[in-house]
Amino acid sequence: MIIDGKIIAQKIKDKARNCCSDCYRKPNVVAFMLGDNPSSEAYLRMIERTCKSVDFGYSLIRLDVTISEQELLEKIIEKNNDDEVDGILVQMPLPEHISEERVIMTIAPEKDLDGFHPMNAGRLFKGEKATRPCTPLAVITIFKELDIDLEGKYIVVIGRSNIVGKPLAVMLMQNNATVTICHSRTVDLADHTRKADIIIVAVGIPNFLTRDMVSEKAIVIDVGMNEVDGKLVGDVDFENIKDVVHMITPVPGGVGPVTNAVLLLNVIEHFRGAQK
Template sequence: MAQIIDGKAAAGRIRDLVKDDVDKFRSVTHRTVGLATVLVGDDPASEVYVTSKRRLSRQAGIEDHHRRLSADAGQDEVAAVIDELAEDDAVSGILLQLPLPKHLDSKALIDRIPWQKDVDGLTTTSAGLLARNAPGLRPCTPLGILALLRAEGIDLSGVSAVVVGRSELVGKPLAQLLLQQNATVTVTHSRTRDLATVTRTADIVIAAAGIPHLIGAEHVKAGAIVIDVGIHRSANGLIGDVDFEAVSPITSRITPVPGGVGPMTIAELLRNTIQAAKIQT
């Protein structure tokens, strides 16, 4: 059976480091660290995520600057809130919770966030800094995945990695981060022909397509490492993009759902927030 990669434990260690870092930052600079979360509408999943992010940020000593807007808030109203937070020196990082209501232009709103406060790493400027391998803030989930692999002592240099999914939130930035660690990277997506033939060549398979149980036993070679980014509600509880029961006997290591990548995303958000505070100082 595969070794289970414990994201909860790894995330807890990162949060402890962040708390120490926040305390040191305050003592040296006499400035606070603050995270502003912006929630538009009443999507239940988004509300749960934001509540968790706010709770864990407070536990790490990060001040909570939350903004809640109604589902019918207009583009200009949301933009004004982001502009206000951008000018507020007490706010180190700004997180615009996605998805937004359909009438809003999310890309335009994200790009109003100064890159120095872009703790989600999603602005056009942040994407450019990542592409150039220049200092900046990176998307949290890809950072969490790399942190998990480091915690497992996995050397990515020369390793064959297949990323299943090409989203701007996970797939694309993750592929770039893996390349920067000298991995040999293949990105697959909904138009990939014979997905299993591609994924079976990989030392590491990272499933981030947003399709429940997309990855089965036929997609993974013996001894591969499997990272499951997906999370979906089912009649049997939360499941991922990977069929855990079918795949885990084949792999050497695998992340569970829940308790794998999810906790790492929030931990890296907190780490990005203290990093943003340092950049601004």
């Protein structure tokens, strides 16, 4: 079975639209972008379309790449203090003269849509209420929408980044899964993946997971996004695996649309928190 992320994303959008239909104001997102980066432009256009599709406010603040770190931090603080702003995004990467860590630390945890602030990361690790990073949240949402019970499942996560692999492993364990984190240098990786009920690949290497590494029972979630010969491909050898495994997400059209949609869930959480 090929999992259609677009259908799941639409369900999330419908839910988001209904959640705020009777509120006194609409939720608002502010994004910062420094310089001109085609990939960043494309991503933020997608976020804008997602927000506007459910009648959420969205504004993009474009800044010159030469802006000082202090000026950027002051602009972020200004939006932290704006009661009409519910979520803040700062598009990475940043110029070398600006510290990503200081920028992330400056965004108020209650407006941090990416879930990168150490306060949110720590709360997530402790199992407390926190803004969850969008890609791990998207993966968990896919399982929930498909009624896939994670309890007792053996799940292999290939990838150990702070953005996907590590927080996702924590969220899976909070759903009572048994989790093994692997990576591109794991010895005898196929020994782990062939035993897995679920394999989640977020390693950033095209076609990394191959036919000989999976079993017929496996559910394969491909988080990778790589450009090969002008085409977007994942970390999974999709064409050679899709007819073998139990379920699989394609690239594009799998995790990506859900990731964009679950950003709305984080916006709603911040919006509701601001109303209390």
